[in-house]
Amino acid sequence: MLRAMQVTQQAGLQLLAWLHLAGEVDGQPAWPFALRLSGEVMLIDRSVARALLAALGYTAAALLLALLALLWRRARVPLCALATALLLLTPWPDAGLVTAPAHPTSFHVSPAAFSAASIVRGERIYQRQCIACHGADGKGNTPQALALPVAPPNLSSGLLWRRQDGDIYWSLRHGKGGMPAFADKLDVADSWALIDYMKANAAGVGIADTGTWPRPVALPDMPLACLHSGAAHTGQWRGQRVRLVVGRDGPGQGEDPRLQSVLLGAPAGEAVGAIDCASTNADSLRAIAIITGTAPDKLAGTELLADRDGWLRARSSGGAWSQADMLCRSPLASGAAAADSTAAPSAPDAGGLGSLIAAMDADPVRFIKGGFVH
Numbered sequence: 355m356l357r358a359m360q361v362t363q364q365a366g367l368q369l370l371a372w373l374h375l376a377g378e379v380d381g382q383p384a385w386p387f388a389l390r391l392s393g394e395v396m397l398i399d400r401s402v403a404r405a406l407l408a409a410l411g412y413t414a415a416a417l418l419l420a421l422l423a424l425l426w427r428r429a430r431v432p433l434c435a436l437a438t439a440l441l442l443l444t445p446w447p448d449a450g451l452v453t454a455p456a457h458p459t460s461f462h463v464s465p466a467a468f469s470a471a472s473i474v475r476g477e478r479i480y481q482r483q484c485i486a487c488h489g490a491d492g493k494g495n496t497p498q499a500l501a502l503p504v505a506p507p508n509l510s511s512g513l514l515w516r517r518q519d520g521d522i523y524w525s526l527r528h529g530k531g532g533m534p535a536f537a538d539k540l541d542v543a544d545s546w547a548l549i550d551y552m553k554a555n556a557a558g559v560g561i562a563d564t565g566t567w568p569r570p571v572a573l574p575d576m577p578l579a580c581l582h583s584g585a586a587h588t589g590q591w592r593g594q595r596v597r598l599v600v601g602r603d604g605p606g607q608g609e610d611p612r613l614q615s616v617l618l619g620a621p622a623g624e625a626v627g628a629i630d631c632a633s634t635n636a637d638s639l640r641a642i643a644i645i646t647g648t649a650p651d652k653l654a655g656t657e658l659l660a661d662r663d664g665w666l667r668a669r670s671s672g673g674a675w676s677q678a679d680m681l682c683r684s685p686l687a688s689g690a691a692a693a694d695s696t697a698a699p700s701a702p703d704a705g706g707l708g709s710l711i712a713a714m715d716a717d718p719v720r721f722i723k724g725g726f727v728h
């Protein structure tokens with residue numbers, strides 16, 4: 355239901371734009387209303403969702419009666435009366451529970467997607483414009499921040515995952531509370547790059563603090579140079595699992611039929627294992643350093659695994675894979691995995707990549723942003 359609500363709003367906005375009824379802001383159709391539908395309360399309180407469904411049911415029934423009235427002349431008066439009564443008596447849930455304040459850019463999405471180049475570009479701008487208040491780790495414990503009447507929020511908490519990207523974008527462009535507006539200092543691409551960087555950095559700070567990715571982070575899109583396959587960037591592999599191997603393509607590594615492999619920080623095909631594709635671009639390595647909270651020179655030997663939906667899920671620092679390498683899992687699945695490991699010894703294929711892939715596939719990422727499950 356939440357997904358349907360979100361898709362309906364997006365489709366409605368496209369339709370308005372197509373009919374020239376919605377203006378444009380920064381190259382994308384602008385949301386023309388002060389509110390948007392939001393699932394935030396419904397995710398916590400099912401009864402609000404049920405009330406909304408019931409109200410929609412009443413409305414559908416009223417429409418059906420009105421249609422019948424059109425077709426069935428003799429019963430027109432009572433049918434119309436019934437439809438009107440239904441419409442008037444529909445018990446809509448309180449508007450505050452199903453809507454949230456909206457900005458013209460609430461439904462904007464990043465045109466650069468989440469790319470390594472954009473993350474690195476964002477890092478440079480962040481260090482110039484934002485670090486004084488928000489700090490390198492985004493936690494906002496800087497002297498300048500503590501002097502503000504309202505302290506900045508912790509950007510490495512779940513904030514960037516809860517809010518819609520378009521709403522964060524609006525805050526950056528037009529300011530919020532104690533934060534100045536940056537619309538005349540930063541262009542559109544700079545602003546999106548900052549959002550990409552803040553997400554990547556929050557993931558790295560999460561690893562440094564807790565040893566896991568507390569919230570899902572995507573595999574950044576990276577340019578590829580492949581010897582045999584025709585792939586030009588990792589985004590083309592959506593629907594397939596991807597493994598990144600940093601700096602070392604040792605014997606016994608090479609290609610694996612279950613995954614697409616990419617070598618970072620070394621030319622493709624040169625090393626022993628002969629992984630076909632490499633991303634030699636400096637941004638790729640830098641972006642991975644940010645996301646893993648690890649200095650680039652300490653990354654050699656690291657491998658990362660992304661699932662079929664493009665979420666980074668596991669990291670190994672060399673050696674065989676084990677279940678402990680899974681850094682991004684749902685709270686439910688981590689409970690189950692803990693129970694499993696105490697109950698039964700693993701299957702033969704277990705150690706290693708096989709069971710990790712099985713665990714990853716069995717526990718797909720479903721995360722919530724702006725009150726909607728993605």
Ligand code: HEC
Nearest residue numbers: 483484487504505506507521522525530531532533536548
């Ligand atoms: C003068 C200090 C200052 C600077 C510079 C600054 N911020 Fe902020 N930022 C704040 C404060 C204060 C808030 C809290 C605003 C509020 O919610 O009232 C904030 C909030 C935010 C938020 C949360 C917005 C939301 O919608 O809740 C984001 C994201 C953010 N800042 C990113 C940035 C980025 C990126 C930059 C650099 C381009 C930056 N900030 C520069 C002080 C600053």
